[in-house]
Amino acid sequence: MNKKILIIDDEKNIRLTLKSCLDEEGFEIDIAINGEEALKKILSNNYDLVLLDLKMPGIDGMEVLKEIRKKGNEVNVIIMTAYGTVEKAVEAMKLGAIDFLSKPFTPEEIRKIVKSVLIRPSLKEGKLKSFEDFIEYAKICILKKDYEKAITNLIKSIAENMDSAEPHNLLGVLAESKNDILLAIKHYKAALDLEPTYKPAQKNLERISQLRYSKNGIDLGAKENDKEDK
Amino acid sequence: MIRKINRKDDYIIIIGCGRLGSHLANLLSASKKSIVIIDKNEESFKRLNPNFSGFTIEADAIEEEVLEEAKIDQADVVVSVTNDDNTNIMIAQIAKKIYNIPKVIARLVEPNKQKIYDKLGIVTICPTILSAEEISKTII
Numbered sequence: 001m002n003k004k005i006l007i008i009d010d011e012k013n014i015r016l017t018l019k020s021c022l023d024e025e026g027f028e029i030d031i032a033i034n035g036e037e038a039l040k041k042i043l044s045n046n047y048d049l050v051l052l053d054l055k056m057p058g059i060d061g062m063e064v065l066k067e068i069r070k071k072g073n074e075v076n077v078i079i080m081t082a083y084g085t086v087e088k089a090v091e092a093m094k095l096g097a098i099d100f101l102s103k104p105f106t107p108e109e110i111r112k113i114v115k116s117v118l119i120r121p122s123l124k125e126g127k128l129k130s131f132e133d134f135i136e137y138a139k140i141c142i143l144k145k146d147y148e149k150a151i152t153n154l155i156k157s158i159a160e161n162m163d164s165a166e167p168h169n170l171l172g173v174l175a176e177s178k179n180d181i182l183l184a185i186k187h188y189k190a191a192l193d194l195e196p197t198y199k200p201a202q203k204n205l206e207r208i209s210q211l212r213y214s215k216n217g218i219d220l221g222a223k224e225n226d227k228e229d230k
Numbered sequence: 231m232i233r234k235i236n237r238k239d240d241y242i243i244i245i246g247c248g249r250l251g252s253h254l255a256n257l258l259s260a261s262k263k264s265i266v267i268i269d270k271n272e273e274s275f276k277r278l279n280p281n282f283s284g285f286t287i288e289a290d291a292i293e294e295e296v297l298e299e300a301k302i303d304q305a306d307v308v309v310s311v312t313n314d315d316n317t318n319i320m321i322a323q324i325a326k327k328i329y330n331i332p333k334v335i336a337r338l339v340e341p342n343k344q345k346i347y348d349k350l351g352i353v354t355i356c357p358t359i360l361s362a363e364e365i366s367k368t369i370i
Contacts, residue, residue: 016283020262104266104285106241106304197303 002028003118004046008038008064009053009080014103018051021107022114035059042068042075049076049117051101054088062088065095076117080105089204090176096143100200128153131160135167147174165191165198172204184208240264243305245291245321246312250337250357252277254309259283266300291321294328302329311337319343322352 005027007018012033019029030045032038035058042050042064054061065077077097081088089100101113116136123137134157141150151174154167172187185208191201240263244251247269255267256279265284268291269275275286289296291310302308308325310318315338322336338344338356347354 012280013278013282013284013286016281017264017285020283021264104287104300106301107239107264108241108304 002026003048004028004030005114006030006032006038006041006045006047006050008032008035008051008056008061010034010056011053014053014080017105018110021110025111025114027114035061035064038064039067042073043071047075049078049114051078051080051114052097053080055082062091062095065092065097069095076120078113078117089173093142093173093177094145098139098142102199128156131157131164134160135170138167138170142170142174147177150174163194165195165201168194169198169201169204172201176204176208181208240306241301241304242266242307242309243268243297243300243302245269245308245310245318246337247271247274247277247286248311248313249277251309251311254311255284256282268296268300292317294324297321297324297329302331305329305331307331307333307335309335309337313339315339315343319347319350319352322347323350326350326352 005022007015007029009015009018010033015031015033019031022029030041030047032041035056038052039059052061052064059067061079068075074096078099078101079092079097080101080103082103092098099113099117101109116132120136120140123133123140125137128134128137134153138150138153138157141147141153151171154171157164157167168187168191172184172191175181175184175187185205188201188205188208191198192205195201242258242263242265244255244265244267247255247267251267251269252274255265259265259279259282265282266287267275267278267284268287268289270288270290272288275288278286287296287300289299291297302325305325308321308331310321310325312318318336318338322334325331325334333353335353335355336347338347338354339358341356341359344354344356
């Protein structure tokens with residue numbers, strides 16, 4: 001049976017982009033144009049995957065996520081964000097969403113992330129072989145809030161591919177979720193040492209630095225100026 | 231002559247959503263291409279069809295950060311069609327030299343500048359020359 005995917009975005013052009021890209025792959029696609037419609041559809045259907053835009057008028061993406069989790073719905077969620085806005089990564093992770101797609105996205109990016117999420121249920125502990133297997137299994141563990149097992153699998157993935165930045169970035173996110181900011185910075189820096197252009201780690205490091213700024217009493221205005229100066 | 235692009239998954243960045251840029255974006259979007267169109271003026275995006283499927287970015291594409299936001303590193307084609315030759319030439323050069331984009335096309339407003347583009351190895355389309363040629367064909 002075809003996998004069922006729900007696309008939630010208030011912008012028509014983005015819904016069309018996603019739909020045309022995923023239609024070609026043979027998925028069954030459903031659409032919601034705002035948070036209210038999304039909630040109704042998620043709670044009354046069995047989707048394999050939901051593509052959720054964070055920024056929507058009315059009920060926004062994060063509220064949709066909170067609400068469905070509160071009602072015990074464990075559907076897979078990929079969060080779509082504007083470029084570089086990963087501030088909510090840790091909050092989303094705690095709500096069981098670990099996959100982010102930053103706009104604009106290429107057809108290849110969409111297919112890759114959708115495929116990697118849909119393949120997760122078939123992964124079994126003890127039968128993991130490749131770097132990708134360990135990474136994806138670690139993500140399952142994160143989603144089940146078994147952070148220790150996630151860390152173990154991420155370390156195993158590093159053993160399979162020592163050059164990849166992704167596991168270090170995820171270890172950083174996990175450290176952040178435990179409020180160990182210094183350890184998180186170490187992991188993000190390690191990711192960047194391996195792949196200096198790895199954007200998630202760049203953004204995380206930027207964000208975490210801003211976090212520390214605000215703790216030191218830097219106000220929001222200063223943060224905006226920082227952005228403009230770059 | 232520009233080779234026809236046939237690959238299904240092409241990721242195309244268009245700079246400038248004026249009459250030319252928007253028309254091009256509408257045509258490519260109708261052919262199921264993945265489009266990102268950048269323009270300084272949000273109003274310009276009103277020229278896009280209601281069925282345009284793609285992304286719009288309201289920003290000045292001369293800033294490299296904006297091109298990065300558009301994920302220029304993953305682009306197969308970059309087309310710069312603003313009404314300013316200097317902007318087009320600069321963006322075309324960034325796309326070609328820094329990001330090694332396989333296909334870069336720039337609009338040429340002033341036909342006299344053709345030689346500069348040729349020296350830089352950038353493919354240009356000059357609407358003025360094309361129109362003149364078409365008009366002369368109908369006369370001769």
